[in-house]
Amino acid sequence: VLSYVLHTPRRGSLPPGPPRVPLLGNAHQLPQSDQHLTFTKWAAQYGDVVYVEIFTRPTIILNSAKAAIDLMDKRGAIYSDRPRFVWFHELIGWTSNTSLCGYNETWRRMRKWFQHAFIARSAVDSYHPVQRREARRLLLNLLHHPDDFVYQIKRYTAGIIFEIGYGHDITSLDGDKLLQLTERGIRAALVGSSIGSAMVDFFPVLRYLPAWLPGMSFKYAAIKARKGVEDMEMTLYNTVNEKIVAGIARPSFAAVMIEECSRKGDLTAKDEDDIKGTLGTLYQAGTDSSLTTLIVFVLVMVQYPDVFRKAQEEMIRVVGDSRLPDFDGRASLPYLECVLMEVYRWCPIGPLSIPHRLTEDDAYRGYYLPKGSMVISNIWAMCRDPEVYPESDVFKPERFLGLKSGEDPNLIDPKKIVFGFGRRCGKYFADDTMWLGIASIVTTMDITKARDARGQEITPTPVYISGTTMCPEPFVCDIHPRSDRTRQLIIDNVTEP
Numbered sequence: 001v002l003s004y005v006l007h008t009p010r011r012g013s014l015p016p017g018p019p020r021v022p023l024l025g026n027a028h029q030l031p032q033s034d035q036h037l038t039f040t041k042w043a044a045q046y047g048d049v050v051y052v053e054i055f056t057r058p059t060i061i062l063n064s065a066k067a068a069i070d071l072m073d074k075r076g077a078i079y080s081d082r083p084r085f086v087w088f089h090e091l092i093g094w095t096s097n098t099s100l101c102g103y104n105e106t107w108r109r110m111r112k113w114f115q116h117a118f119i120a121r122s123a124v125d126s127y128h129p130v131q132r133r134e135a136r137r138l139l140l141n142l143l144h145h146p147d148d149f150v151y152q153i154k155r156y157t158a159g160i161i162f163e164i165g166y167g168h169d170i171t172s173l174d175g176d177k178l179l180q181l182t183e184r185g186i187r188a189a190l191v192g193s194s195i196g197s198a199m200v201d202f203f204p205v206l207r208y209l210p211a212w213l214p215g216m217s218f219k220y221a222a223i224k225a226r227k228g229v230e231d232m233e234m235t236l237y238n239t240v241n242e243k244i245v246a247g248i249a250r251p252s253f254a255a256v257m258i259e260e261c262s263r264k265g266d267l268t269a270k271d272e273d274d275i276k277g278t279l280g281t282l283y284q285a286g287t288d289s290s291l292t293t294l295i296v297f298v299l300v301m302v303q304y305p306d307v308f309r310k311a312q313e314e315m316i317r318v319v320g321d322s323r324l325p326d327f328d329g330r331a332s333l334p335y336l337e338c339v340l341m342e343v344y345r346w347c348p349i350g351p352l353s354i355p356h357r358l359t360e361d362d363a364y365r366g367y368y369l370p371k372g373s374m375v376i377s378n379i380w381a382m383c384r385d386p387e388v389y390p391e392s393d394v395f396k397p398e399r400f401l402g403l404k405s406g407e408d409p410n411l412i413d414p415k416k417i418v419f420g421f422g423r424r425c426g427k428y429f430a431d432d433t434m435w436l437g438i439a440s441i442v443t444t445m446d447i448t449k450a451r452d453a454r455g456q457e458i459t460p461t462p463v464y465i466s467g468t469t470m471c472p473e474p475f476v477c478d479i480h481p482r483s484d485r486t487r488q489l490i491i492d493n494v495t496e497p
C-alpha cells in the first residue's frame with residue numbers, strides 16, 4: 001500500500017513553479033533570449049524541479065544534475081522522446097535529423113549508426129590520426145593568421161567532421177563548395193533562440209496563416225531553410241555515393257552507412273532519407289558545439305593568464321618543446337584536464353540542451369509529472385550549482401584536482417552534464433577533439449591580451465550571445481608562438497597545408 005501511495009502519480013501535486021495566468025501560462029515571464037537565466041532564478045525560488053506552462057504546454061525544468069540523472073538517464077525509456085518541433089519537422093521538413101527525431105524506429109536506427117561510429121571507444125580512437133593532422137594544420141594556420149583564430153578553429157572542427165563523416169578533405173573554409181552548401185543549409189535552419197522555442201512550436205496554428213500578415217515572415221524563412229536543408233543533405237549523400245560507385249571513396253561514416261544498407265540490395269527511399277538525415281545531423285551537432293567550446297577556452301585564457309601559465313608549465317614539464325602533445329600523454333597532464341573540465345562547466349554551450357518529452361505519467365519526490373510534458377534540462381544551472389561547485393562564478397580548474405580520488409563525493413565531472421542526458425551525444429569523440437586542440441595550442445603558443453594602436457592592453461568583455469549554442473561575442477587577443485623552437489616545431493610537423 002505504501003509503495004502504491006508513494007509511486008502512483010497523483011494529479012494535483014505538480015512540482016512548484018511561478019504562478020500561471022490563463023492561456024499564457026508562464027509565457028509572458030519568459031524573455032526572448034537567455035531563458036536559462038530566468039529558469040535559474042526560478043530554481044533559486046522553487047527548487048531543482050520546477051513546473052511551468054508555456055502557453056498551454058506543460059513543462060518541467062530540471063535544474064540539478066541529480067534530478068536530470070534520476071529522470072532522464074535512469075528512466076530514459078519514458079524521457080527520451082522529443083516534443084513536436086513544428087518549425088523543424090513540419091515547416092522545414094527536417095524529419096530525419098537524429099537530434100530532433102522522436103523516440104521511434106528511425107531514431108533507433110540512426111542512433112545505432114552513431115553508436116558504432118562515435119560512441120564506441122574503439123571507433124573513437126581510430127579517428128586520432130585525422131584529429132592529429134587537423135590539430136597540426138590548426139597550429140600552422142594560427143601561426144600565419146593569428147587574428148583569424150575563430151576562422152582557423154572552425155576550420156579545425158569542420159575539417160575533422162568532413163574527413164571522418166564524408167571522407168572529404170577541406171583545405172579552406174572559403175573555397176570548399178561542399179562545406180559552403182552545408183553551412184548554408186544549417187544556418188538557414190538554425191535561426192532564433194534555443195531549439196523548440198519558436199512561436200510556431202507553441203502555436204502550430206500559425207503555420208496556416210498567410211505569410212504576408214505581420215509577424216508571419218518566418219514562413220518565407222522556412223521556405224529558404226527547407227531548400228537549404230534539402231540541398232545540403234542531398235549533396236552530401238550524392239557526393240559520397242558517386243565516389244563509391246566510381247571506386248574512389250575514402251573511408252567515412254557516410255560510406256559505412258551506404259555500404260551497410262546496400263548489402264541487402266538497392267537502397268530504399270527510407271534508407272536514403274535516414275542516411276541523409278544522419279549526415280546533416282553530424283555536421284549540425286558536431287561542428288559549432290566544438291568550435292564554440294574552443295573559443296570559450298581562448299577567451300578564458302585571455303581573462304585568466306595565471307591559469308594559462310600553469311597549464312603551460314605542466315605541459316613544458318611533461319611534453320617539453322621538442323615534440324607535439326599526443327593522446328598517449330593525456331593521463332600525465334592532470335592540470336590541463338582540469339582546465340578543460342572547467343571550460344565545459346564555465347560556459348556550457350548548450351545551456352538548455354534540446355528539450356525532451358515525457359511519454360508516460362510519472363512521479364518523482366512525491367510530485368506528479370504529467371505525460372506529454374516538455375522536459376528541459378537547465379544545464380546552465382547545473383554547472384553553476386553552488387552545492388556542487390562552490391564559488392561557482394569563479395573560473396577555478398583546481399576544483400577538479402581531487403575528482404579522481406573522490407575527495408569530494410558531491411563533485412560531478414561536467415562531462416556528465418554538458419553533453420546532455422539520456423540520448424547519447426558523440427561526447428568521447430568531441431572531448432578528444434577539444435583536448436588535442438587545447439593541448440596543441442598550450443604547448444606551442446602564448447595567448448595574451450591584444451594591444452591597441454597606443455600599446456594599451458585590450459581586455460575583452462566576456463559577453464555570451466545565446467542562441468541554439470551559446471557563444472562569446474567576437475573579441476580580440478594575441479596568439480603567437482611561445483618560442484622560436486615551438487615555431488619551428490609547428491613548421492616541421494605539418495606535411496601538408
Ligand code: HEM
Pocket residue numbers: 098099100111114118281282285286287289290293349350353354355418419420421422423424425426427429430434
Ligand atoms: C563540446 C562539444 C559538444 C557538446 C557540448 C555537445 C552537447 C550536446 C547536447 C547538450 C546534446 C543534447 C542531448 C540531449 O538531448 O539531452 C547533444 C546531442 C547530440 N550530439 Fe553533441 N555535443 C558536442 C559535440 C558533438 C560532436 C562532436 C558530435 C558528433 C558525433 C555530437 C553528436 C551529437 C548527436 C548525434 C546528438 C543527438 C543525440 C540524440 O538526440 O540522439 N555532439 N550534444
